[in-house]
Every structure is written in structure tokens, then in C-alpha cells.
Amino acid sequence: MSYDNLTLHTDKYQINMMYAHWKNGTDSHQAVFEAFFRKLPFGNGYAVFAGLERIINYINHLQFDEETIRYLQEQEEEYDPAFLEKLRGFRFTGNISAVPEGTIVFANEPLIRVEGKIFEAQLVETALLNFMNFQTLIATKASRIRQVAPEDTLMEFGTRRAQEADAAIWGARAAYIAGFDATSNMRAGMLFGIPSKGTHAHAWVQDHDTEEEAFRHYAAALPNQVTLLVDTYDTLRYGVPNAIKVAKWMEQQGKRMSAIRLDSGDLAYLSKTARTMFDEAGLPYVKIVASNDLDENIIFNLKAQGARIDSWGVGTQLITAADQPSLGGVYKLVAREKAGAFVPVIKISGNPEKVSTPGIKEAYRLISKQTGKAEADCVTLIGETEVLQGKRLKLYDKLHPYLFKYVDNYDAVQLLKPIFQAGKQVYELPELEQIREYHRQQLTQFWPEYLRKLNPEVYLVDLSAKAWQQKMDLIHDYTSAKLE
Numbered sequence: 352m353s354y355d356n357l358t359l360h361t362d363k364y365q366i367n368m369m370y371a372h373w374k375n376g377t378d379s380h381q382a383v384f385e386a387f388f389r390k391l392p393f394g395n396g397y398a399v400f401a402g403l404e405r406i407i408n409y410i411n412h413l414q415f416d417e418e419t420i421r422y423l424q425e426q427e428e429e430y431d432p433a434f435l436e437k438l439r440g441f442r443f444t445g446n447i448s449a450v451p452e453g454t455i456v457f458a459n460e461p462l463i464r465v466e467g468k469i470f471e472a473q474l475v476e477t478a479l480l481n482f483m484n485f486q487t488l489i490a491t492k493a494s495r496i497r498q499v500a501p502e503d504t505l506m507e508f509g510t511r512r513a514q515e516a517d518a519a520i521w522g523a524r525a526a527y528i529a530g531f532d533a534t535s536n537m538r539a540g541m542l543f544g545i546p547s548k549g550t551h552a553h554a555w556v557q558d559h560d561t562e563e564e565a566f567r568h569y570a571a572a573l574p575n576q577v578t579l580l581v582d583t584y585d586t587l588r589y590g591v592p593n594a595i596k597v598a599k600w601m602e603q604q605g606k607r608m609s610a611i612r613l614d615s616g617d618l619a620y621l622s623k624t625a626r627t628m629f630d631e632a633g634l635p636y637v638k639i640v641a642s643n644d645l646d647e648n649i650i651f652n653l654k655a656q657g658a659r660i661d662s663w664g665v666g667t668q669l670i671t672a673a674d675q676p677s678l679g680g681v682y683k684l685v686a687r688e689k690a691g692a693f694v695p696v697i698k699i700s701g702n703p704e705k706v707s708t709p710g711i712k713e714a715y716r717l718i719s720k721q722t723g724k725a726e727a728d729c730v731t732l733i734g735e736t737e738v739l740q741g742k743r744l745k746l747y748d749k750l751h752p753y754l755f756k757y758v759d760n761y762d763a764v765q766l767l768k769p770i771f772q773a774g775k776q777v778y779e780l781p782e783l784e785q786i787r788e789y790h791r792q793q794l795t796q797f798w799p800e801y802l803r804k805l806n807p808e809v810y811l812v813d814l815s816a817k818a819w820q821q822k823m824d825l826i827h828d829y830t831s832a833k834l835e
């Protein structure tokens with residue numbers, strides 16, 4: 352089965368709600384939803400937004416074709432044929448704003464805003480969250496790994512352990528955005544233009560009578576990219592000495608071995624000893640690649656132990672975000688049309704962090720004119736102008752009011768950019784290399800205290816006084832209404 356129409360890549364309850372709106376005659380009512388997450392993953396101080404390319408692609412190709420219509424008909428007898436007829440002509444006609452991929456983002460600020468007919472805006476929730484949550488999670492994990500090895504080559508090796516094919520390729524892309532240098536996945540390489548890299552597996556060595564013969568045959572076949580896996584039998588007793596012999600043999604033919612790969616054992620000890628052996632053999636140019644269930648913590652520790660590793664192959668831990676395998680991004684209705692105008696809506700919860708923030712919002716990054724560094728993000732109601740005028744602001748985290756600061760002399764950068772207007776794509780997707788460079792620039796806007804991997808400083812995401820007051824008013828209205 353090869354069916355790639357993603358229109359039904361949604362939860363049934365979205366179609367049920369579309370149906371009920373249509374039945375009630377409210378399907379064309381305008382609504383505004385915002386996507387955000389409430390908690391940063393991995394205890395990190397920031398996240399790296401990704402997923403927009405796939406979202407744009409998805410929105411552009413939304414279409415209930417005959418096969419999907421037939422399926423809906425068979426699935427749900429209650430769906431009126433006239434509803435299915437309406438779906439035939441469906442397309443997304445609303446507005447979408449989003450932060451560009453590679454942007455550093457934080458909890459509780461809108462990352463995607465969807466405005467349009469409730470019928471359309473409801474359908475897209477599931478897919479938008481699916482793409483944003485996964486890709487942002489992997490980009491953030493990759494960013495943590497890049498942080499501990501700023502100068503080294505990082506290769507994404509995760510496909511065999513990824514949660515299926517889509518996760519492998521979009522995860523590879525997310526990792527590249529956040530600073531990885533290459534992927535082993537050739538399809539990701541082909542589709543996105545990510546550099547592809549690869550060594551060889553144990554099978555290559557096992558399929559020869561001797562390790563030395565295996566190394567020689569490999570070097571003869573691909574003399575310009577020889578990275579030999581040296582741990583099939585015994586790294587220091589056989590693997591490294593055999594690799595040294597083959598490197599000398601290559602030199603006689605005017606070639607240079609690129610590297611060896613260590614894939615088991617004590618990577619610190621083995622890399623230091625192997626480095627000495629290569630150096631003493633007059634082969635200082637042969638680099639050392641390591642793999643084996645690596646993540647940012649192991650890499651950090653290996654470096655602390657003085658490991659002599661130049662390049663890291665990272666698979667499982669990255670592509671599955673093993674220490675936190677999902678990002679809890681949500682998509683919340685913030686305003687709906689009533690009597691021809693938008694009214695803010697709220698979701699009340701016993702958990703204060705889950706009370707939604709009503710109203711259509713904008714998010715700004717306040718960049719100090721003096722230092723060029725980000726001081727805080729400010730979430731306002733749309734149309735508020737104080738932030739844009741550069742007025743002195745007292746910002747504080749409303750859930751934790753002891754976190755506050757004053758900012759002035761700043762530039763306010765609007766985080767959400769228009770992506771679709773009246774259903775038409777108005778945003779030109781940057782090239783992947785530009786996204787990667789943009790992400791690198793983004794990192795320079797933050798003090799290192801916010802970026803550090805362990806116990807980072809909390810970056811302030813403030814809610815404007817007006818947005819806060821509106822939230823309080825609605826909480827009051829709803830909770831007192833309930834008591835009556």
C-alpha cells in the first residue's frame with residue numbers, strides 16, 4: 352500500500368467535530384487556535400523549532416480525494432452524504448503564522464497560529480502537532496549534543512532504531528538544522544540535501560577470512576573515504592594494528608586513510624591508546640570516529656576523560672529522543688467568532704499550568720540594543736503596541752511572580768511570521784543551509800547561562816498586563832458562573 356495523501360492523518364474526533372459544525376451550520380464560523388508547549392524537553396533551557404516545511408507541504412496538499420471520501424462513507428454511516436460532498440471541495444482557506452524553523456523557542460509562547468473557518472482549523476490540529484512535536488524534540492536533542500562537541504563532526508546514525516521511516520528522515524533533517532553535519536540515511540540526503548556519510552559494518556569484516564584482508568579490500572574499493580571499524584575481534588590487539596598496516600599500504604599508493612571507528616568497549620581508553628598508536632606509527636592524520644549508544648551525557652563524559660575522538664556517530668538516543676520521547680505541544684482554541692466579532696475563549700483546569708491563555712496573541716523577542724542579546728520574550732494580545740514602541744517594561748513570570756526583571760532599550764522582534772494568507776502560501780521556505788545558519792545565529796543571541804545543558808537559567812516568557820488581565824477576568828467569569 353503506497354498512499355501518501357495525509358488528509359486523513361488526523362484524529363477521528365476532528366472529523367466528528369467538523370461534521371457536527373456542519374450539521375449545526377457553524378462550520379464557517381471563524382476561529383483562532385495556537386500551538387505551543389508547556390514544558391521544555393530534557394530539562395533544557397530552550398527548544399529548537401522545527402517541522403514547518405512538512406506543515407506547509409501538508410497544508411498545500413490537503414484534499415479529500417475519492418479514496419478518502421469512500422473510506423469515510425464506509426467508516427461512519429452517520430455522516431450525511433451531503434457532508435462528504437462538501438469535503439470533496441475542501442481546501443484550507445485560512446491564515447497561518449509560525450516561527451521559522453531553527454528559531455530558539457520557549458514554553459508558553461505561540462509557535463503556530465491558525466486563523467480560519469473552524470471547519471478547516473479543527474482538521475489540521477493533529478498533523479500540525481505531530482510534525483511540530485517530533486521535529487522540535489529531535490532538533491532540541493541534537494542541539495544539546497552539538498553543545499558538548501562544538502568543534503567535532505556529528506553524524507546522525509539513527510534510522511535502524513527510529514520509530515519508522517518518516518521519523519528517520521524528518522528526524523535526520525531536524526538534527527541537521529540543529530547542527531549535525533551529516534546523516535547515514537541516503538533518502539534524507541537525497542530529499543533534503545543533507546550531506547551523507549558512512550563507514551562499514553562488522554558484517555564486512557566477518558565476511559572475510561581475516562580482518563586485515565577485509566580492511567585491504569575495503570580500502571582498495573573506496574580509497575578516498577576509508578574509515579575502518581576496528582572492534583570486530585579485539586580493538587587494540589588486532590583492529591588498530593591491522594588498520595595501521597593498511598594505512599601504510601595506502602600511503603605507498605599515495606592515499607591517506609580517513610579514520611577508524613570504535614564501536615564498543617571503553618571509548619575513552621581505546622581512543623587515547625589508538626591515538627598514541629597511530630601517532631607513533633607516523634599516521635597523525637588518521638582520525639577517530641566513535642559510536643555505540645552515545646548521547647550528550649556520554650559524549651560530555653568521554654571528553655572529560657580526555658577521549659581523543661574527532662567524530663561521533665549518534666543513533667538511537669538522538670532519533671528516539673530516548674530520555675524524553677515526546678514533546679507535549681498542544682493546540683488550543685483562543686478565540687471564536689460570535690455575532691460577527693472574535694471573542695476570547697479559555698480552558699479552565701485545576702492545574703494552573705493547564706489553564707489556557709485566552710485571546711489572539713503575538714510573541715516578541717526583546718533584544719537589548721546594548722548587548723544584542725535576548726532579554727526576554729513577551730506574549731501580548733494582538734494589536735498591543737507598547738512593546739513595539741520600546742517602552743520600559745516590568746516583566747515577570749505570572750505563575751512564578753518572584754521571577755521578574757525590567758527591560759528597556761530593546762528591539763522587539765515579532766516571532767510569528769505569516770506563512771499562509773487566505774489559504775495561499777506567502778512564506779518562501781529558506782534552503783536547509785539557510786535554516787541551519789539562521790539557527791546558528793539564533794544561538795548567538797542568547798547568554799550562555801540560558802543555553803547550558805545542566806540546570807540552565809530560566810529565560811523569561813512574560814505575558815503582557817492586558818493578556819494577563821483578560822485571562823483573570825475570564826477565569827473569574829467561568830468559575831463564578833459555575834457556582835451559580
Ligand SMILES: Nc1ncnc2c1ncn2[C@@H]1O[C@H](COP(=O)(O)OP(=O)(O)OP(=O)(O)O)[C@@H](O)[C@H]1O
Nearest residue numbers: 614615616617618619620643644645649652653656
Ligand atoms: N569511557 C566511557 N565512559 C562512559 N561511558 C562509556 C565509556 N566508554 C563507553 N561508554 C558507553 O557505555 C556504554 C557501554 O555499553 P555496552 O556495555 O552495551 O557496550 P560495550 O561494552 O561496548 O559492548 P557492545 O559490544 O555490546 O556494544 C555505551 O553507551 C558507550 O557509549
Ligand SMILES: O=P(O)(O)OC[C@H]1O[C@H](OP(=O)(O)OP(=O)(O)O)[C@H](O)[C@@H]1O
Nearest residue numbers: 508614642643644645664665666667668
Ligand atoms: O548505537 P547507536 O547510537 O544507535 O548508533 C548506531 C549503531 O548502529 C550500528 O550498530 P548496531 O546497533 O546495528 O549493532 P551493534 O549494537 O551490534 O553494534 C553501529 O555500529 C552503531 O553502534
Ligand SMILES: O=C(O)c1cccnc1
Nearest residue numbers: 508535548549550551664
Ligand atoms: O556508517 C556507519 O558507520 C553507520 C551507519 C548507521 C548505523 N551505524 C553505523
